[in-house]
Amino acid sequence: KQEVTQIPAALSVPEGENLVLNCSFTDSAIYNLQWFRQDPGKGLTSLLLIQSSQREQTSGRLNASLDKSSGRSTLYIAASQPGDSATYLCAVRPGAGNNRKLIWGLGTSLAVNP
Amino acid sequence: NAGVTQTPKFQVLKTGQSMTLQCAQDMNHEYMSWYRQDPGMGLRLIHYSVGAGITDQGEVPNGYNVSRSTTEDFPLRLLSAAPSQTSVYFCASSYSEGRHEKLFFGSGTQLSVL
Numbered sequence: 001k002q003e004v005t006q007i008p009a010a011l012s013v014p015e016g017e018n019l020v021l022n023c024s025f026t027d028s029a030i031y032n033l034q035w036f037r038q039d040p041g042k043g044l045t046s047l048l049l050i051q052s053s054q055r056e057q058t059s060g061r062l063n064a065s066l067d068k069s070s071g072r073s074t075l076y077i078a079a080s081q082p083g084d085s086a087t088y089l090c091a092v093r094p095g096a097g098n099n100r101k102l103i104w105g106l107g108t109s110l111a112v113n114p
Numbered sequence: 115n116a117g118v119t120q121t122p123k124f125q126v127l128k129t130g131q132s133m134t135l136q137c138a139q140d141m142n143h144e145y146m147s148w149y150r151q152d153p154g155m156g157l158r159l160i161h162y163s164v165g166a167g168i169t170d171q172g173e174v175p176n177g178y179n180v181s182r183s184t185t186e187d188f189p190l191r192l193l194s195a196a197p198s199q200t201s202v203y204f205c206a207s208s209y210s211e212g213r214h215e216k217l218f219f220g221s222g223t224q225l226s227v228l
Contacts, residue, residue: 034217043118043204043219089157100145100164100210101172102217104157 002027002094006105013080014113021075021108023090028068031093035064035075038087038107047088048075080112116140120205120220127195127227135190135223137205143218145208146188147172148180150201151222157204163188195227 003026013019023033032051036044048057048064050073056065063076077084087109091102121136139146147162159172163182177199179191188207192199202224208217 032215036217041222043221044206044217045219046216049215091157100208100215101159101162102157106154106156 002030002092002103004090004092004103004105006088006090006108008108009106010109010111012111012113015080015082017080017112018076018078019080019110021077021088021110023073023075023105025071025073025092025103027094028071029095030068031095033064033066033073034091034093034102035062035073036089036091038089040086044089077110080110082112082114084112085110118205118207118218118220120203120223122223123221125223125225127192127225129195129197129227131195133192133195135192135203135205135225137188137190137220138186139188139205139207139218140186141207141209141218142185143207143209144185145210146182147206147208148178148188148190149204149206150174150199151204152201160190160203192225197227199225200227201225 005024034049035047038044050057050066061078066073087107089107091104118139144165148160149157151157158174160178161180163169166185169180202222204222205220
């Protein structure tokens with residue numbers, strides 16, 4: 001059974017710091033992996049999607065990497081800002097691609113302090 | 115573009131009451147889903163639909179009904195509310211084009227069952 005784990009559960013950093021959020025999964029047979037951001041009291045916003053055949057994706061100050069063989073993905077945030085404070089979740093889409101159900105991690109709560 | 119619209123934002127019910135959480139999307143997405151989010155348990159899939167007239171159960175379907183009479187609307191019905199259904203509920207829609215997909219979430223409904 002696929003399980004997704006995110007460590008740490010919470011992270012607090014000073015503004016300007018580069019940081020890495022981690023996501024691990026137990027079954028390497030994935031279709032894709034996605035990173036989302038959730039602001040308090042709001043829904044989730046899709047940040048990056050990495051296909052199983054890709055190693056990384058970039059959007060602005062965000063870079064997500066994928067290592068299927070080791071069951072890990074990282075989300076790198078460069079030059080963090082207070083506006084980056086949110087909970088970051090990763091989700092794995094398992095298997096052959098017809099299964100659109102996602103398996104979710106519990107998230108990392110990030111606080112960027114001015 | 116409104117995206118995914120959920121109503122109401124907040125609701126308090128008494129045990130045994132019934133209600134419907136509304137979800138509408140204006141992006142012509144085929145796939146829609148309902149999640150609940152609970153502390154320490156992450157996002158769990160309740161029901162999903164791959165198109166009008168087609169629905170299926172997710173991880174935690176008991177106590178909930180759905181229907182999909184149109185592409186736009188995917189209401190979630192609580193037949194007889196129980197305190198265990200106190201949670202934050204999110205509706206999502208997504209498109210999939212080949213290996214590219216993106217998930218859009220509503221802003222959530224915070225439900226308390228007393």
